[in-house]
Amino acid sequence: MTAAGVVARVAVRELWMTFRLLLVLVAFVGGSAVVVLLPSSPSVTLDRMAIGLGIATVAGAAVAAWSIAAERETGRAGWLVTRSISRGIYVIGWALGLVAIGVAGTVGAAALGWLTLTGFAVDLDAGSYSAVVLAVATSVAAAMTLGLAVGALLPPAPAAGVAALLCAGAGLLVVLASGGSSSVPGAAYLLFSRLVGADAVLPDALRAAGVGLVQTAILLAIARAAMERAEL
């Protein structure tokens, strides 16, 4: 196993032992469960799903920021870094662990949503739905890496607050000012509402996924640079 894999394993176990993994999963899957429990028209259900996933994403970013900041403050990051692991690898390992959890939550939420919607006998295109979920998953990954970057700079509580504010602010900005463009970072969530219409969502969803991946890569580079200067 590579050094990044070792760090990712330690990160996931740390999140599991401190119930933060459960918190993220509950935020994602619980949001979808609410969708299931409150039946309504398919378009409203999809809107609610988008909102639920958005809230879960904000929670995920806050947990990521809190976690990495706590790792620095308690010396756990320093302990691993003095075990032949570079700071860059450390950040990549944590990003892998957090993104894996975020993506698992997104997929779980999407599966619940799919079951609910197909229960309505709605004619949903599986390919388009999967592409939208993929796009949202890349946005979740970007939010997690944003949390890492903030957590590398601030103490736990402020880091969680700032990461949540940044994510929520970006989401609000997308809703108010994206104008339906899928090229705006974070616009993937808005594509859910177009799944029941006659629009071809697939190209826009793939574009949004690409934007999410680029965003994740940029934020990961920023998190790495922040961690290089951080006190461990």
Added chain:
Amino acid sequence: MTNLVHRAILRGCSLTIPVGARVLLVSEPEGAASALVRVLAGLSRPSAGRLEIAGAGNGTGRGWGHRVAHLGPEPGIPRWMTPREAIALSARLADLPPEEARVRTDRALAWVGIRGDAADRAVRHGGPPLVQRTGLAAALIGDPEVLLLDEPLRALDTLERTRLLRLPGPRHTILIASRYPASEAGLVSHVALLQGGRTVLLAPIAALEEAGLPLSMRGIAGLAAVAAPVPS
């Protein structure tokens, strides 16, 4: 380097330690010695300057565990990890072959006095003494050339602490940052004093005896007052 309020802790600090020397590092103000050890261990980043340890520049990446080990006052071992897991993880990250890692882990556990079930129970059950014993074993598992110790093993009784810090083998170069110089008697060959962030003394421990001074902050400062200044 600077602390969070950008007050210089180390300024113009220059220190060259011969291979095999066991140096007691004390400072006025007290935090500077620990700060220097943290910089050398790669846990804090200096704002300027150059350092070289065991023939390589600062960098805690691959192979670091073979050259340098660090043990702080509170090793950041995850509290859910067992001593065996922590030491085995260190062995793996030090690139030891699995069989050798297993043998060395067992030997290290016995040497630091972790016996029976204690080796396989989470370190949180054993409190600070168990965490510190585990931290020392994990630090030494890669047989490093240089040991950076920052107020090590303070949770152990004096006799046990002295036994563990009297490391076998002539090739270890050791730097111990300590606020209690008298407690390091018999463990060190040299003493270094930082005052106002600069190195003002690096002398054999025998120089204290020759000058009729005790191994204490007052004695070391007294020696610095009469000894030749350390070239910067």
